[in-house]
Amino acid sequence: MVNLPQLTLPDHAPVLSVVIDATPSADGRNAVVLDRWADLQRSVMLDGAEAVPRVDADAIAAALERPTWVHGPHGRVLIAADGEVLLDRVIPDPPTAGEAVLSDHPHALALAYAADAAARYLVVESDRAGAHLSLHEASAVMGSQLLHDREIDGDHDVLTKVRPSRDLPRDRANNRAEDSWERNAETVAAEVDRVMAQEDPDLVLLTGDVRSTAYVEEALGTHARQVLVDVPGGARTEGVNSRAFVAAVDEAVTGFRMRRRQAVLDHVEQEIGRAGAAVSGLEDVVDVLRRGQVAELVLDAGAVSSPRQRIAAHRLWIGEAPLQLGMSAQQLADLGVGEPRQVRADLALGRAAMDQAAGITIAEQLDVADGIAAVLRWTDAATPAETAFTQSGDSQRAHASAHAEEPSL
Structure with missing residues (x-):
């Protein structure tokens, strides 16, 4: 299980989460990273907020002015609130496209990238x-x-x-x-x-x-x-x-990260293969998240990063509580939620996963429906049933996976 970083958040302040390419220019200058942040500020995802607080944008910029001293391509995850940077971590691979989200909680996928890189x-x-x-x-x-x-x-x-x-x-x-x-x-x-x-x-x-x-x-x-x-x-x-020893340490740490990620994938494959304590596909994962059953949320990297943002293309309905989520407004009405709102699926999924202290693993090759699976803490008769995949590697399950809803305008 990959535990997400634990942050102490200020009361009643929005949280700005940033995932950005921190690779400097060929001459080693960091100005290109600040230019990327300036561009990224024009496309911040506002989840229930009207605008990015200037103190938070400035805090991110001040942090990015400090170089990482990491050679080669890499990314950076930053979380800021109330004018303070609460988390600043290097990730080994730069994101295909940077992203910034302003919400009432940290963006769980940003935390997942940071957790995956940490050791x-x-x-x-x-x-x-x-x-x-x-x-x-x-x-x-x-x-x-x-x-x-x-x-x-x-x-x-x-x-x-x-x-x-x-x-x-x-x-x-x-x-x-x-x-x-x-x-x-x-x-x-x-x-x-x-x-x-x-x-x-x-x-x-x-x-x-x-x-x-x-x-x-x-x-x-x-x-x-x-x-x-x-x-x-x-x-x-x-x-x-020597440099050789430093390189050997880096290799050992990288090997550990890969083994940790593979252990989660092996567990998912084993549990789904025997119809055990795991489910796959967006609809079933939403179901078990709503019931607080999830120990580990597992996402295919291609499903959460551009250009194939399959998860973000979906919209889910949520209420005030993190576990109030569903595929439709009617599902939440059935739960007694009076005024549900529609948000990007990755935001809703991460919110629910964090509320039940679930880990989040982002995998390179997760061959399941919708690019999403969950390892469960417990199962019962109401847990969605899985069927084994075909030998051809077809990731479609016996029952149809949910299709993306078009976002409301």
Whole structure:
């Protein structure tokens, strides 16, 4: 499950959500990003608001003036309210088309992009005396953000093997040194396990002296070993870290993101294939969202980004409460909602998903009806039934999926 960022919102203030291409120009200048923001302000989606507050537009512009220092194409997600930027995250891939939404809550799909890019990882740079531990948050502006770091030194100081002598035979000298390495590694592993319990990072990246890393890995607890990745090229000695090591860390973090996303897709495929705890297609997903059953909302990337915005092309009806949503005004009337209004489907879906603390995953190839599925917390007799897909990969279900309603003018 990919958890959405948690934000503390000001009372009675609209929320501006922005997803933008943050790639600088070829000469590295950031002015092109500010130009994109100026263009994007002309097409802000106003959900129940009349205009973007100037303080919020200026806050976004001020944030975008600060470069990300990320090389190559990338995007940026920003959330602002009451003149303050509440979230500013880099995403690996720039959006096909930027988007800005002003609403009474953050745009859930913007949060989903930020959550997909995020990863918290602990770097353990080990030597025979101890280790340097540093906790990082990926996807932060200015590169990964260092959250905490500290030096860990063991109590055992016989670190080198010595020449044998009459007073200290070779085997005894070597055993004393290796025993010190092992005891110091146990001290490091205990600190790693403590950080795991308190901070719960997604990854532990272990690097440094080959002998010491082997001892550290052996002494780690089960949780740390489950998320451990050996990364070559790092060292505890200051100034030794190379570009190759930084690239290896980036590769490990990217691999984790891909595995996390694939695990969600595999779960969806398994549950739909056996008619289990998942549904697909807009109409069925709306049904289970309304009933508060959704653990994870899964969207095909092509269904939420231009030029194939299949989800945004639909309109749903909503009431004041986030779980008051339906395919038609009559559905809400049947629920006792007096004055429903029609909004873009992606806004209504995200609003309902956030209200029930559901995760949101945006996948590259989700081959289901309407490009949308949901993994469920629970099922009952009223849960929509799924049928298996054909071997040809046809994503149409046995019962027809909902068709997009034309937006009312």
